[in-house]
Amino acid sequence: MATAERDYYELLGVDRGAGDTDIKRAFRKLARELHPDVSDAPDAADRFKEVAEAYEVLSNPESRELYDRYGHAGLQRGGFSPGHVDLGNLSDIFSAFFGDGHFGSRQGGRSARGGDIAAQVEISLVDAYNGVKVEVPLRVAAECDRCSGNRAEPGTSPTTCPTCAGNGVTQQVSQSVFGQFVRQSACRQCGGAGRIVETPCEQCDGDGRVVEEHALDVDIPAGIHDGQQIRAQGEGHAGAAGSRPGDAYVHIRVLAHERLVRDGDHLVTAAQVTMTDAALGVTISVPTPEGDYELELPAGVQPGEVRVVRGRGMPALQSSRRGDLHVHVEVGVPRKLDAEQRTLLTSLGEKLGDDAYRRDDSFFERLKSAFR
Template identity: 40%
Template sequence: MADKRDYYEVLGVGKDASADDIKKSYRKLARQYHPDVNKEADAESKFKEVKEAYDVLSDDGKRSTYDRFGHVDPNQGMGGGGGADFGGGFGDIFDMFFGGGGGRRDPNAPQRGNDLQYTMTVEFKEAVFGKETEITIPRTETCDTCHGNGAKPGTKPEACSVCKGSGQQEVVQNTPFGRMVNRRACTNCSGTGRIIKDKCGTCHGAGKVKRQRKIKVRIPAGVDDGAQIRMSGEGEGGLRGGPAGDLYIVIRVKSHEFFEREGDDIYCEVPLNFVQAALGDEIEIPTLTEKVKLKIPSGTQTGTYFRLKGKGVPKLRGYGQGDQHVKVTIVTPTSLTDNQKELLRQFGGLSSDSSNGQDNEHHESIFERMKKAFRGD
């Protein structure tokens, strides 16, 4: 038994673990490695290993014996080859976790199709005002020729002669610990419970085909970056009459050169010259839909915010719109005549100072972005 891992290591718990800790770890690992959920090649063997470890450590008597002697030699009946399932099988565990109601899962029952996810990138204003568009997605759909049963038209699948349609095989062994049942997916029918002798020529027995499907999508006004749109029934097709899955569209919104968004509010930055800030003015501000007049009071300081009520983003759930917040930045003049310089010296009673080139570049960039906003870029 040198190749057998320690049961505590298998479940990822310490030797002083409580019964609740053991059960919690087992349920997590059994769900992770269950062959009906995990399609990796070694999932079945890992599931068996986890189940065997739990069956020993969850029983006080077996756990005590294991703590004293470790793994018992298989010739003396400790598990019949290391893969024994103590009193239950894959179907029983799957039903316990996924709502099977205590009975075995019918391998021929209708099966819901998989959900799909599609990432869509939209422009800033498209997210604000919404749009209708069309996308193309690859997805598997129910085969129109065989209607999903995988059989050639005029024929139908037959019950597997090995498992009698149950999709499972059982191996029973008597051991010193009691009667053990090893239940696994039927190797003859791969757990489907059916054998297709004459396969459909379109889907080759799969019951599904891969197609490129065009779907019309409506992006609601006010949608934000990271939002999801659920389209019921637009995922992959189901099997044996099962419903199709859903399509989830994840929205990614491009940034805007002039506007920034926070929730339903819009923010922008506009430049003012020294005279406008000192004496006051009325300036034109671009919004998402139009140009509006904004009154600047005399003595306005750089960094001051003004609010344009109702000029923000339409509320996605509810009525009305957010607001637009306008931040003003005072632009320092850099090209002055000698007369202008003298007047400023007289006004401020200060000596000449050189302007900050970096600030000037920042203000110039504000002008450029504002020009684009006026053009509707």
């Protein structure tokens, strides 16, 4: 090999007394720099190969000792043949070193993060208007308190897995045209835990986790919309021993209001007034999330007219802005008249003439009212 005589410590940039952690850190740093997604240097792959070879030797106490004492020749006599990394598949190499195939992941093979959990809550429009604290019942996997998550019945202890010697990973050696390639994967016997539980904990059946009913307090902000979700970090299922729990996602449903319809941050309602009230002007009560609001309708308000009440709509999320309340005016016309009413209305109709229905001022008033 062309690289056979390079000093491994020099390649990694560590001194001869470097500890395992320093060696690993140095290798990771170099590997990140040389990763094909990051580096476009033409010799990056070759340099990575050298660095990987150095790490292969120095990360193993046995081969490191041979190398320290006898150099490259010692490794050969000891039966080690480092440096045969299959560069045909760099992503395989990186997944072998970094775990999970995610470059840059700090997650080791055995520390799988806990699962996420989803829940749904229904709130009223009034609660969406004000913001509300809710308790969301969750069924989450939590660490078992009987065995503290170590899966063994109290009084017994897990034994070291004989297959992987407690490492949680096993190595498979494969041959390729570039030479030998060592790949690590989770140990089949212990599932990557590194330990075997002979007497499983009675409470969790050796799972290390139990399902718990748990009430999650969630602060729903004012202005939340139907269908939005809130993420509660770390409130999901517990992970395998010691690892990060998952998240809880709370899906918000805002229930329909009897009299108010939401349109973005605006609220829309309908108000019905009689023909005579519409003609004479009237004060009506319209609903808002804060209770009824007294709205003055001017004389001559028209059917289908929309009166806008500024700032009486929904609060905008994370803002001091507020939407408006839109009141659609419906005008009721009498469905039946007795003889006397008929006579009165006929004579009123004759007295009114066409002039009373002219738009001129009333249209201007409507325009003005929209900006009031």
